[in-house]
Amino acid sequence: MGTVQYRPQTPLFIPLSPSGILHSDMKRRISILGSTGSIGTQTLDVIRDHPDVFEVVGLAGYRNLDLLNQQIEEFRPLLASAGEPNPQLNGDSGCRWSPEYLEGLTEVATLDEADTVVVATVGAAGLVPTLAALRAGKNVALANKEVLVMGGDILMAEARRLNRPIIPIDSEHSAILQCLQGESSHTIEKIVITASGGPFREWDVERIRRANIDEALNHPTWSMGKKITVDSATLLNKGLEVIEAHHLFDIDVDRIEVVIHPQSIIHSMVEFNDGAVIAQMGVPDMKVPIQYALTVPDRLPRRDPTLDLAALRQLTFDQPDFEKFPCLRMAFEACRKGGGYPAVLSVANEVSVDAFLNKRIPFGAISELIEAALEHHKDPSHLDFEAILQIDSQTRTFVNQRLTDKSNLQPSHPG
Ligand SMILES: NC(=O)c1ccc[n+]([C@@H]2O[C@H](COP(=O)([O-])OP(=O)(O)OC[C@H]3O[C@@H](n4cnc5c(N)ncnc54)[C@H](OP(=O)(O)O)[C@@H]3O)[C@@H](O)[C@H]2O)c1
Structure with missing residues (x-):
């Protein structure tokens, strides 16, 4: 019998030489949209850890010019942009400044010298530049999930037509991608996406209704930007991830399940038609899926602490409460309606x-x-x-x- 390969209908994989990225002479040249945010700065941490493998060629921030200028100083990109003028940019940094906001974002997304574009903007902001990056022949490493939720049908069709990959950075989708390596798409029974349950998992409906900002921003396991942290408290974030998975893995929404797993150690699972379930585990640290998105299907060594299962002692699971968290119910319904x-x-x-x-x-x-x-x-x-x-x-x-x-x-x- 010949080897059975997972053949996604969507081009999820960066074409690599058989020896993989570690043995390539070429550095991977990265542009980051949203470089000043939580995912953007952690992407730069990954790049800082592996200067022999990655090189920054483009950076786009929005309002935080101080941080953007520090990043320009350290990483010396060829091109940078932001949501406003940047009078502080040092003329001898060697970096070209794109003065217009949306044009600048798109210019960074399509920069000739970049081979991979990390989309770490938030909300609808990444929609236009992501399409532009695909059309410019870039590999897209996508954190900005709202982009796929809004334009998934169009973007995946375009990615397929152009044979360009959209590689997930979201830890759940990175986990699913890892679970699917070497598998055949027709044997997938269902995808199980784990959710921490957010800060209001054990609160009653009335108390949740009146929750204040500090309470909503107090996520139990992940440290993230403000919008996604509030989305995690409403569980809409999980709903957005269900829609994202539907597009990325070309799977019917009714074969996607959400399970509450408060420890955030299992990042997601795939159940196959023989009853086998493959789960991907690890410390809750976004640097792991960010790095994987930049090296898939290869890996690079981790410098920070790794998983200590004995110290954890137990992993628990529960069903989500669709009454208490109506945003999750609405996301499933919106995905069904399409x-x-x-x-x-x-x-x-x-x-x-x-x-x-x-x-x-x-x-x-x-x-x-x-x-x-x-x-x-x-x-x-x-x-x-x-x-x-x-x-x-x-x-x-x-x-x-x-x-x-x-x-x-x-x-x-x-x-
Ligand atoms: N953080 C996580 O752990 C995590 C995990 C999985 C998925 N994600 C997803 O990744 C995306 C980014 O999340 P985040 O937590 O990194 O958000 P964040 O910390 O708020 O960062 C957002 C970034 O986008 C820039 N930005 C904001 N509004 C913009 C606009 N209108 N146009 C262009 N750029 C804009 C910000 O620039 P300034 O700061 O300079 O204003 C910042 O660089 C979200 O879609 C989120 O759902 C995040």
């Missing part, structure tokens, strides 16, 4: 989370605003990239109108 619904879900969430973080609405109003936006949405007959951008703008307008009309919302909370 079309523009996942984009509405994602954009309505983005605007609502921003309103929560600016103390304009209580925590409980986030799910109410998303529900209202989904109910209001009329899906277009044809969904192309323009239609997605239009849904983005219509959903922002709808949610912002709701936010202006305070009578639709509970009073704002104190902190």
